[in-house]
Amino acid sequence: DTGVSQNPRHKITKRGQNVTFRCDPISEHNRLYWYRQTLGQGPEFLTYFQNEAQLEKSRLLSDRFSAERPKGSFSTLEIQRTEQGDSAMYLCASSRQGRLENEKLFFGSGTQLSVL
Amino acid sequence: QQPVQSPQAVILREGEDAVINCSSSKALYSVHWYRQKHGEAPVFLMILLKGGEQKGHDKISASFNEKKQQSSLYLTASQLSYSGTYFCGTEKASGTYKYIFGTGTRLKVLA
Numbered sequence: 001d002t003g004v005s006q007n008p009r010h011k012i013t014k015r016g017q018n019v020t021f022r023c024d025p026i027s028e029h030n031r032l033y034w035y036r037q038t039l040g041q042g043p044e045f046l047t048y049f050q051n052e053a054q055l056e057k058s059r060l061l062s063d064r065f066s067a068e069r070p071k072g073s074f075s076t077l078e079i080q081r082t083e084q085g086d087s088a089m090y091l092c093a094s095s096r097q098g099r100l101e102n103e104k105l106f107f108g109s110g111t112q113l114s115v116l
Numbered sequence: 117q118q119p120v121q122s123p124q125a126v127i128l129r130e131g132e133d134a135v136i137n138c139s140s141s142k143a144l145y146s147v148h149w150y151r152q153k154h155g156e157a158p159v160f161l162m163i164l165l166k167g168g169e170q171k172g173h174d175k176i177s178a179s180f181n182e183k184k185q186q187s188s189l190y191l192t193a194s195q196l197s198y199s200g201t202y203f204c205g206t207e208k209a210s211g212t213y214k215y216i217f218g219t220g221t222r223l224k225v226l227a
C-alpha cells in the first residue's frame with residue numbers, strides 16, 4: 001500500500017475564491033471519507049463514499065461544499081466562495097470493505113486550507 | 117452527537133500508566149481508537165465491536181463496556197513515543213460508516 005495521498009498539502013486563498021482538493025485512496029479501498037479538523041479538535045465528519053456513490057453527507061456541510069468520486073477511484077472536495085471559517089485541515093481517509101473488526105480508516109496527511 | 121473524552125490532557129513520566137475514556141449518551145455500534153502526532157495524520161490503534169470486549173497489543177489495550185456506551189484506552193508503562201492526541205471514533209449503527217470522533221485527549225510523556 002502506498003498510503004492515502006492528498007494534494008495540495010497547503011492552500012492559501014482569498015475569501016470568496018473557490019478551491020478544490022484531491023484525495024487518492026489506497027488502491028482497492030472502496031470506501032472514502034472526508035473530514036475537517038481545526039486545531040485542538042477531533043476530525044469532523046463531512047461526507048462518505050462507497051465506490052462512486054455518496055452515501056452520507058453531514059448536515060453541517062453547507063451547499064458551498066461538494067464532493068465527487070468519479071469511477072470510484074480518487075475524490076475531489078470543492079469549496080465555493082470560501083469564507084474565513086473554512087480555514088482548517090481537510091483530511092481524507094479510506095477503508096476496505098471486509099470483516100468489521102478489520103475495517104480501519106487510513107488517513108492521508110491532509111490539506112491545510114488558509115482563507116485570508 | 118460527539119462522544120466526550122476524558123481527561124482532556126494528561127502528562128506522564130516514562131513508565132507510568134494512563135487511562136483515556138470515551139463516553140456516549142447512547143449505545144454505540146463500534147469504537148475505533150486513533151493516535152495523532154502533531155502535524156501528522158491520525159493512525160489507527162484498534163477497533164472494538166462487542167459489549168464487554170477487551171483487546172490490546174504490546175502495552176496498549178482497550179475495553180468496551182457491556183452497555184456499549186463507554187470505551188477506555190489503557191496505556192501501560194508509557195513510552196516517549198506514546199505522546200500525541202488520542203481520539204475515539206464511534207459508529208452509532210451498523211453499516212452507517214459515519215464515524216464521529218471524540219473531543220480528543222492530549223497525552224505528553226516526559227523522560
